[in-house]
């Protein structure tokens with residue numbers, strides 16, 4: 367497919383999956399419980415390697431993660447890998463209500479449907495783990511050995527794929543977007559989990575999707591049969607340090623002598639709806655191999671967090687607020703720290719993993735921030751984004767620097783207003799956008815991204831998901847709570863700002879405030895069902 371055809375396909379998908387006041391993107395319109403997908407992928411017949419539940423052995427504070435060198439580097443062992451997986455993709459709790467029970471995980475997911483699957487490529491030198499390719503099965507905290515082979519490399523790679531059907535079952539055509547958000551969240555979760563171990567994550571952005579599919583065995587027709595297929599997403603180097611770039615060809619050659627095992631499970635016995643447009647946009651956004659990206663990020667100071675909670679505890683306590691109390695406010699200093707943590711910084715998680723320049727800025731609906739008048743604000747996550755947004759946003763806004771806010775946060779008030787109603791309306795009439803302390807939309811440099819390649823479409827959502835993961839953890843650290851918002855009205859947001867073209871598109875919303883707990887739900891520990 368030519369670059370122009372792929373771009374046209376992406377633009378068409380994006381346009382048709384917009385929600386509007388008068389029309390929602392096509393979806394099933396009801397919950398077909400009979401075909402609800404199994405939330406856990408399993409490979410029957412693959413040897414299982416039980417992982418220890420070892421996260422509690424790591425005492426780094428959340429604040430330590432933002433002081434380079436503060437957390438001692440842990441060695442690569444089965445135990446430290448187990449902690450990495452537990453704190454990124456592992457279960458965080460079970461919830462039960464009226465006879466139903468469902469698992470929550472450290473990584474959030476739209477509708478709790480969890481399309482993201484995690485894979486590990488273990489090289490030589492990981493204590494107590496043989497080299498090979500493994501799938502992480504989070505329900506039982508085990509690795510399933512997919513391929514046993516010797517590699518010409520030492521170290522650890524972790525990567526993700528998506529099972530689009532899991533989201534499409536509920537959300538129809540817009541599901542592809544949500545799968546991408548979830549990948550961004552999972553990448554963020556991986557970075558924070560790695561930081562607890564004194565490790566770093568590096569996105570291997572030069573790899574092509576076909577490389578990832580081959581390495582994870584996603585292209586092995588007979589291992590899937592009638593089971594739902596997985597789309598390759600990303601591959602990361604993970605560990606205490608990186609020696610050389612990992613060469614995809616050398617690893618793929620290592621597969622030649624590999625012995626594969628395991629048959630993927632069928633998640634839904636039948637699919638009552640088909641969403642061919644998802645297959646089309648998936649195809650159009652397949653990434654070829656590319657030269658490594660290199661982001662030049664402007665150096666900025668860093669506001670400290672004062673959170674003294676253990677990072678492993680904060681990560682597992684992360685939840686989405688189902689409702690907000692409509693009264694809790696946060697101090698302006700807390701907002702400055704939250705915004706500060708979303709800035710790209712080459713040495714701090716999670717953006718140390720992100721090789722691209724920032725292409726997403728924030729449109730804030732400020733409701734309850736002490737020291738900041740309610741209204742509409744924009745936070746530009748980089749100098750070039752500020753120039754672009756000033757040109758794209760219609761002229762009549764104030765652009766007044768937010769009072770007492772550090773200048774490098776580039777936070778500007780567009781208008782003083784009670785923005786609660788607007789925030790709620792624009793977020794599909796969800797109260798959570800107006801009853802919080804503040805909510806926001808994420809404005810992505812859409813044309814700029816797509817001009818690089820249609821595959822950048824997915825990465826724009828990943829960047830939003832990464833920012834979302836920062837916001838979730840920072841909300842917990844500030845003693846409040848966040849919730850991702852995938853349901854919002856696209857073009858009405860653009861209209862509010864006067865966008866006349868697609869230079870910027872709002873790709874994700876988020877909200878943070880004082881949560882209301884639902885006392886009817888019972889909370890159970892994540893791994894009480896395991897005997898180890």
Ligand SMILES: Cc1cc2nc3c(=O)[nH]c(=O)nc-3n(C[C@H](O)[C@H](O)[C@H](O)COP(=O)(O)O)c2cc1C
Nearest residue numbers: 470471474475476477478547685686850851852853
């Ligand atoms: C991409 C994304 C979109 C979401 N959209 C919404 C939304 O529109 N409304 C809402 O109430 N919750 C939304 N959520 C929150 C999820 O429902 C929540 O993450 C999921 O139920 C799992 O719960 P947890 O976050 O507490 O682990 C979203 C979460 C993500 C990651």
